[in-house]
Amino acid sequence: MPLTARGEAIFERLPNAAPRTSTGSIGCQIVRHEELCIGCGRCASACPTGATSKGDMFDPMQLYSAPPESRRGALGAALRTIARHQPSGSIAVPDRVAAFRTIVFDAARCIGCGACARACPTGAAEALPVPAAEIASAGMNG
Amino acid sequence: MRCGVFLCECGGNISGVLDLDSLADSARTQDGVVSISRNQFMCGTEGRRMIEQAVEERGLDRIVIGACSRRFQGPTFERITRELRLGENAVAFGNLREGCSFIHRDEPAKAQLKAEKIVAAAVARARFQSDLPRGRTFLHRSVLVVGGGIAGITAAEELSGAGIDVHLIEREQSLGGYMARLSKTFPTEDCAMCSLAPQLTGAALDPRIRIHTLTDVTEISGPPGEFRVKLRQRPRFVSEACVGCDDCTSACPVSVSSEFELGVANRKAISRPFANAVPSLYAIDKRGSSPCKSACPAGTSAQGYVALVAEGRFDEAYRVASELNPFASVCGRICTHPCESACARGEVDQPLAIAALKRFVADRVGPETVLEKVPVIHSEKVAIIGAGPAGLTCARDLAKLGYQTTVFEALPVAGGMLKVGIPDYRLPKDVLRREIDQVTALGVELELGQRAGKDFTIDELLENGYRAVFLAVGLQKSSEVEVPGAELEGTERAVEFLRRLNLGKPISVGDRVVVIGGGDVALDAARSTIRLQRISGREPNVTLVYRRTREEMPALGEDVEHAIEEGLKIEFLVASLEIVGEKGRVSALKLQRCKLGETDSSGRRRPVPIEGDVTEIEADSVVLAIGQDIVCDFLEGCEDVSVEKGQIQIDRDTLMTGKSAVFAGGDAAATGGWTAIEAIAAGTRAARSIHNYLRGEKLLEVWPAKVAEARPSAEELARREVGQRVPAPLLDRSERRGSWDEVVGGYSEAEAIAEASRCLACAVCSECEACVRACPAGAIELDQQEEIEELAVGAIIVATGHKEFDARRKIPLGFGRFSNVVTQSQLARLLAPSGPTAGELERPSDGTVPKKIFMLQCVGSRDCTSSGNEHCSAICCLFATLHASLIKQHYPDADVTIGYTDLRAPGKAHEEYYRLVQERGVRYVRSRTGEVMGEPDGSLRVRFEDTVTRRKNEELFDLVVLSAGLEASAGTTEIAHVAGLQQGSAGFIKEYHPKLKPVDTQRAGIFVAGTAQGPKNIPDTIAQAKAAAARVVSMLSAGFVLTPAQVASSDLAQCIGCGICESICPQSAVTLSGGDSPHAIIDANSCRGCGICVAECPSGAMTLGGFSDEEILAEVMV
Amino acid sequence: MTSAAAENTRATETEDGAERKIVAFFCRECAYAAADAAGNARVSLPTTIRSVLVPCTGRVSPLHLLKALADGADGVYVAGCLEGQCHYREGNLHALDRIEFARALLESVGVEPERVQMFTMSAADSPKFVAAARKMHETISSLPQLERR
Incomplete structure (x- = not known):
């Protein structure tokens, strides 16, 4: 996937911006907490590089781990009541179902800009600072 | 609880x-x-x-x-x-x-x-269950009625009667729609215009109805009750001052097929569709700039003078051709004519011979035309350096603006390169002289033999009373290219060679001459040499060597052809390595053979040497014609004007050099190519810029604004008959070689008219301004612009009508191929007393009255193939019956046959009418038609199967009339997109409910009437229009509407602004607010309460009035 | 007992003899209208079905479907307009996808996906409505009672 205009702009500002490692050439490490995710997709729209995207699959375990007062939590509680066993892996999501999707995070594409974390309304995407030394070795120059 | x-x-x-x-x-x-x-x-x-x-x-x-x-x-x-x-x-x-x-x-x-x-x-x-808040929308007491046909007019009239303001929108220039085209209406056989005209007048006079013609609706937003509408009004180019005298149409030289007459007659570029049109103003159909005009650097309206030539109006044609170009007869001969390269006719067969036509009018009219001298009204004097095309054009234009100008020319003659660069056989000297005389007749002073930098300096001019200087010095020497041996005796440089020749200086040429180069100058040098050799009694022996192939040669193709005819030998793909000498004299030219390589920056393929392939041509003279260069001596004693890469540096927008008050243009400061027409254009631009400069104000556009180019569609071009350009007479080739007489002759009057008639009138209006001169009321306003208007209205009625099915899609029926196959609507025009034949039925091919007529029903209707529509078009059986009856009454001997599928005559008095017409002798044959074939005499052989007897028939008819069905008009499809309305089969607008809400659409506050909703006859159309008006009245009478209770709403505190609701709402009722923390905003008037968004909302912020999750789950859980 | 009612009962006797419960979401424009038409025609229908009116099947979310099962229903179905004839253009298409999603969820936790179904019909087509109701009743009656934790 080519970079978006915004992504290009970010790379422009970086000297010798070549590697796009998960630790992020800009300075954040992205940590995702899928149990908090509600599938709104704001992170995916905000991501300039396509590292975060709305996938075509959904892991029903996310319903079990979601906060009980959330919509996913309520659905999880109903599912748990009638379940005969633990969910057996991810399921394919039909086109028109918007929010029950597991976010796909491609660490190799992440530049650590933190846009997803700023966009996330629930704290499911979190941006942690990376020590300066690590940034340098991660590729400011190479 | x-x-x-x-x-x-x-x-x-x-x-x-x-x-x-x-x-x-x-x-x-x-x-x-x-x-x-x-x-x-x-x-x-x-x-x-x-x-x-x-x-x-x-x-x-x-x-x-x-x-x-x-x-x-x-x-x-x-x-x-x-x-x-x-x-x-x-x-x-x-x-x-x-x-x-x-x-x-x-x-x-x-x-x-x-x-x-x-x-x-x-x-x-x-x-x-909790109470549901409901908002109020206050209603504008005004209505937008889209479509000015009988449906729209009726609805508008009805609404006006209820005291509601109406904006009646029509995309054509007049109200009337389809009904205005009909001759009579069934079953009463009363005249259509007689019922329509009073309605039209009523609408025009109604103070509550504002008519917007030539107008499109481009945007509809907002809720019902307060729709915001954007209108785009195309310019009419005729003001309200028009008195409808019709003088303009006889003046207009451009004829095109008339849309109102459905192609059975022509109209002019300025026209009024019918006598009772509302508004009664004429309108000009101006579709932009014709390709020829767009391509001309000087912006000459070639389509304009061509149209006038076609009408034999040569004086006016000359006026158009010479208005922007003082060198019309020169350009008619030597112009590189980019107009012809752009000509759309070139896609059909060959481009129009535009230059030859210009030459024709200039030769015929030009010499006698003496321009009226304009008095000097400005005190500032302007000096122009160089009396070439740029300088003289600038001088003329400034003189016309009321300035005193002096043109300083270094040579003893005026005309620049036109005079001393181009030999007589291409441009006779008296042709040029006459045009220069016309410039000087305007009061332009000409100072010959005055060389800037030597006889005077530019700074001196500015000190001595000249307030501006235009440098148009040209490129006066050949490029000094490095060819080894160039110093040998017998080497010539082409520019200098031609100048000596054209100044009548003594000149000698060798026996075996080689010219190096591929441009006009090279060709002129070569052809002149041929003539000089011949005149001095020798056999011509001239070879031209060029690095690339004939395709890449910059010289005009026809000139190359003429040169070859005259005996010029050309060697392609050879680069000059060295001029070989013997005892200080040229003896041969050593050449490197090349092949074509990659494309270079000029867009041509670069010549690449073939290693080791070197050859020689014997020669006693070599002429170098590889480019021209500037001679900078004119800048002696002048500061601040800089020359780089052989060009005077100027500001492109104003043509001003680095020195204030000093401008430059033409070959010495080119902004386009180095051609005569570019130089003329530069002269005009310089004059405008100097005028702006001297007046201290931007009064004239230096560069004309870009106007969209009008070009017929590929489909229209494909329909044109393939023809051929009228060839210009040529001097016999053997005579040519020993003579300086002009090689290419001019058209005769008949030839010019024939050639000009090939014009496709791409832009329709040719901007010849004949109407401006003809209009006694001064109503023509060619500079009118498109206008955008915004309105607020309470409701909208869509009455955009239908169009006739394009019968060309039924290929076997021959429509579009045989002129005597017409549609029922075209027949209506041929039968209309106000039509092109004044009501006489004349068949299109030869104007005779057809004796045997076949009407074919269900063309494109009740048709399950991909080229037709499934629906019954509802009116065709009676429409054909009406026309058959009219023909029978007017021509009792006529034999009219109607080939029908099933005869459908429901509706009041329709069956009775059908029986009556049967009794009048019209033959009805239940049949299926296979094919219509053309006969050489224009009659038509129709093959059909009688579906009652199962017998196959073949009969000859004089005229075949196709009852082509109804489809949604282009305007209907457009408004459906703009308003977000659903379209059903064949594009008709879908009503909200086929029985209970037949005039409501899927969008509240927007109603539909007439054939935009489906095929129907006039009484049904009028009834539906009145129904739509009644719906609007009942809606607006309330003063306000409550927003519906069962709508989606979003809890601001919970909404996270993900936008899922916005993307999935089928009514587009949800939008996301802007800003850093966006949230969903629901337009309660657009929301129809389906709840799709509620079910998809990931945060739980969205809910639906009356159907919250709690309400639904409470029912489920018990 | 009329023969039609006997038909209902015989075809749907459950293995354990206990009657099942089915929750049905009907859209107001088509399915509920078809249901009313069937009722007015006094067609005999299984008593297992409990209808819930929704404006459009597009309003029904996966939560409604699963919550119905969790709260005591053995089966749940959604009945809406024919494809392409949704009064809100696309609601039934959304419903179809959500039902597919709910069925996938059930399958992933070992519950028979046929406990959740979708039917489409026009407002005038009460026979299709009746057939759908009986079909659903038969299907659910052939399955064991849904166990809950």
Whole structure:
């Protein structure tokens, strides 16, 4: 996937911006907490590089781990009541179902800009600072 | 919650199966239930009183009705609770009849248990039901009616009668629509225009109806009641001053097929479709700039003078051709004519010979035309350096603006390169002289033999009273390219060679001459040498060597051809390595053979040497014609004007050099190519810029604004008959070689008219301005611009009508191929007393009255193939019957046959009419037609199968009329997109409900009438228009509308602004607010309450009035 | 007992003899209208079905479907307009996808996906409505009662 205009702009500002490692050439490490995710997709729209995207699959375990007062939590509680066993892996999501999707995070594409974390309304995407030394070795120059 | 439960017996329908006492006992145990009542008919007045009483006495805030389906009596009870000020969402329903007693009569015990659950569920649901806020939308008392046909006019009139303001929008130049084109109408055979004209006049005079013609609706937004509408009005180019005298149409030289006459007659570029048009103003059909005009650097309207030539109006043509170009007859000969390269006719066969036509009018009219001298009105004098095309054009234009100018020319003659660069056989000297004389006749002073930098300096000019200087010095020397041996005797440089020749200086040429180069200068040097050799009694021997191939040669193709005819030898793909000498004299030219390589920056393929392939040509003279260069001596004693890469540096927008008051243009400061026409254009631009500079104000555009180019579509071009350019006469080739006479001759009058008639009139209006001169009222305004207007209206009626099915799609029927195959609508024009034949039926091919006529029904209708439509077009049977009857009455001998599928004549008096016409002798044959074939005499052979007798027939007819069906018009499709309306089959607008809401659309506040909704006849159209108007009146009379209760709403605190709702709402009722923390905004007027967004909302912020998750789940859980 | 009702009962006798419960979401424009038409025609229908009115099947979310099962229903179905004839253009298409999603969820936790179904019909087509109701009733009656934790 080519970079978006915004992504290009970010790379422009970086000297010798070549590697796009998960630790992020800009300075954040992205940590995702899928149990908090509600599938709104704001992170995916905000991501300039396509590292975060709305996938075509959904892991029903996310319903079990979601906060009980959330919509996913309520659905999880109903599912748990009638379940005969633990969910057996991810399921394919039909086109028109918007929010029950597991976010796909491609660490190799992440530049650590933190846009997803700023966009996330629930704290499911979190941006942690990376020590300066690590940034340098991660590729400011190479 | 204080809930009352009201159980209905429904006259035994419910109580006959269910035990209501036991049901009441069960309901009483429900939490929150404080009162139980039952009645025989809860929906009756007694039931209502019961509810009122219970609410008052028991202080109820929720009502549960156990009765029939909510779909039946829901609104009754909602109204009761609304009137009791509990809100309409204070009532919950248990469906005890359709949902229980009716369907479980055989299992009463189970039914009883289910009924208890049903009531319990309703009570549980009621607990969560809360009042629903409703907004008010105030209604604008104005309506947009789109489409000015009979439907739109009728609706507008009706609305105006109700005191409502109407904006009536029509995309054409006049109201009237399809009905204006009809001759008579069925079944009464009364004249269509006689019924329509009073309506048109009424609309025009109605103070409440504002008519917007030539107008498109480009945007509709906002809620019903306060729609915001954007209109785009295309320019009419004729003002309200038009008195309708029709003088302009006889002046206009451009004829095109008339849309109003449906192609059976032509109209002019300025026209009025019919005498009763409203508004009565004429309009000019100007579609932009013709390709020829766009391509001309000087912006000459070639289409304009070509159109005038075609009409034999040569004086006017010359005026157009010379208005922007003082060198019309010169350009008619030597112009590189980019106009011809752009000519759309070139896609059909060959481009028009535009230059030859220009030469024709200039030669014929030019010499006698003496321009009127303009008095000098400005005191500032302007000096122009160089009397070439740029300098002289600038001088003329400044003179016309009222300036005194002096042109300083270094040579003893004026004309620049036109004079000393181009030999006589291409441009006779007297042709040029006449045009220069016309410039000087305007009062332009010409100082010959005055060389800038030597005889005077530019700074001196500015000091001595000249307030501006235009440098148009040209490129006066050959490029000094490094060819070894260039110093040898016998080497010539082409520019200098031609100058000496044209100044009449003594000149000698060798016996074997080689010219190096591929441009006009090289060719002129070579052809001149041929002539000089011949005149001095030798056999011409000239070879031209060029690095690339003929395709890449910059010289014009026809000139190359002429040169070869004259005996010029050309060697392609050879680069000059060295001029070989013997005793200081040229003896040969050493050449490197090349092949074509990659494309270079000029867009041509670069020559690449073939290693080791070197050859020699013997020669005693070599002429170098590889480019020209500037001679900078004119800058002596002048500061601040800089020359780089052989070009004077200027500001492109103003043509001013680095020195204030000094401008430059032409070959010495080119902004386009180095051609005569570019130089002329530069002269004009310089004059405008100097005028702006001297007046201190931007009065004239230096560079004309870009106008969209008008070019016929590929489809239109494909329909044109392939022809051929009229060739210009040529001097015999043997005569040519020893003579300086002009090689290419001019057109005769007949040839010029024939050639000019090939013009396709791409832009329709050619901007020749003949109408401007003809109009006695001064109403023509060619500079009118498109206007955008915004309106607020309460409601919209779409009455955009239909179009006739394009019968060309039915290829075997021959429409478009045989001129005597017409459509029923075209026949209407041929039968109309106001039509092109004044009501006489004349067949298109030869104007004779057809004796045998075949009318073919269901063309493109009731057709399940991919080239037709499935629907019945409803009017065609009677339309054909009407026309057959009219023909029969007018020409009793005529034999009219109608080939029909099924004869459909429902509607008042239609069947009777059909019988009457049958009695008049019209033959009806139930048949299927296979093919229509053309005969050499224009008659048509029709092959059809009689579907009653099953017999196959073949008959000859003089005229075939196709009853082409109805489809949605382009305007209907456009408004459907703009307004977001659904279209059904064949593009007709889908009504909200085919029976109950036939004039409502899917979008509240937008109504539909007439054939935009589906095929129908005039009375039905008018009835529907009045119905639509009535719907608008009933909507607007309320003054305001409540927004619906059952709409989506979003909790601002919970909304996370993900935009899922915005992307999935099928009504586009949700938008996301801007800013850093966006949130969903629901347009309550557009929301129709489906709840799709609620189900998809990931945060739970979205809910639906009356159908929240709590309400739904309460019912599920019990 | 009429023969039609007998038909209902015989075809749907459960193995354990206990009657099943089915929750049905009907859209107001088509399915509920077809249900009313069937009722007015006094067609005999299984008593297991409990209808819930929704404006459009597009309003029904996966939560409604699963919550119905969790709260006591053995089966749940949605009935809406024919494809392409949704009164809100696309609601039934959304419903179809959500039902597919809910079925996939059930399958992933070992519950029979046929407990959740979708039917489409026009407002005039009460026979299709009746057939759908009986079909659903038969299907659910052939399955064991749904166990809950």
